[in-house]
Amino acid sequence: DTxxxxxxxxxxxxxxxxxxxxxDPISEHNRLYWYRQTLGQGPEFLTYFQNEAQLEKSRxxxxxxxxxxxxxxxxxxxxxxxxxxxSAMYLCASTTMGTLIPTFGSGTRLTVV
Amino acid sequence: KQEVTQIPAALSVPExxxxxxxxxxxxxxxxxxxWFRQDPGKGLTSLLLIQSSQREQTSGRLNASLDKxxxxxxxxxxxxxxxxxxxxxxxxxxxxxxxxxxxGTRLLVSP
Numbered sequence: 466d467t468x469x470x471x472x473x474x475x476x477x478x479x480x481x482x483x484x485x486x487x488x489d490p491i492s493e494h495n496r497l498y499w500y501r502q503t504l505g506q507g508p509e510f511l512t513y514f515q516n517e518a519q520l521e522k523s524r525x526x527x528x529x530x531x532x533x534x535x536x537x538x539x540x541x542x543x544x545x546x547x548x549x550x551x552s553a554m555y556l557c558a559s560t561t562m563g564t565l566i567p568t569f570g571s572g573t574r575l576t577v578v
Numbered sequence: 579k580q581e582v583t584q585i586p587a588a589l590s591v592p593e594x595x596x597x598x599x600x601x602x603x604x605x606x607x608x609x610x611x612x613w614f615r616q617d618p619g620k621g622l623t624s625l626l627l628i629q630s631s632q633r634e635q636t637s638g639r640l641n642a643s644l645d646k647x648x649x650x651x652x653x654x655x656x657x658x659x660x661x662x663x664x665x666x667x668x669x670x671x672x673x674x675x676x677x678x679x680x681x682g683t684r685l686l687v688s689p
Contacts, residue, residue, distance in 0.1 A: 500679075554619075564675075
């Protein structure tokens, strides 16, 4: 197992375009989390899944954001009509009930120009 | 709503110094507290996890303490090295292993 994988590593997009990121968690982990980190700040929780069910969404997750985990394995995070304020590092983490420490991916850095 | 604060925001020290990073949180009803390291443009590397029933954890030159009643944790780094230069983040672990992070301390260790 190679850990949590995120794709792409970097994404530059024009304002108003839609983008989609992918996260592949550790295979036996049933919990998956998305966080957003802006420059100079700590990561902020966006949403989390247990298996395929999305159990919690932060107020930060506006209606332009949608996350899915269709088969309880990989997850996608889509941002529609991107704005410059969406520029950030998007981090994915996974864990399971018996695991105390979540494993983070390397993140997807989004730049909206 | 849990709020996590880290002081100082930035720290610059010469190699070999011992240093302390501080983390405070407003709600003591936490499950665990975790310290991470983040190199520029990279993801998070877990350093130490302190469970709510524990007072401290040690790993090599790192020692983390937790005082739930006062809402504080410290990360002590002994004999700092240039390779320790990074941002250090603390995070409290809430329900469902959700993390609430502080804003981090940027550490620069000069040779």
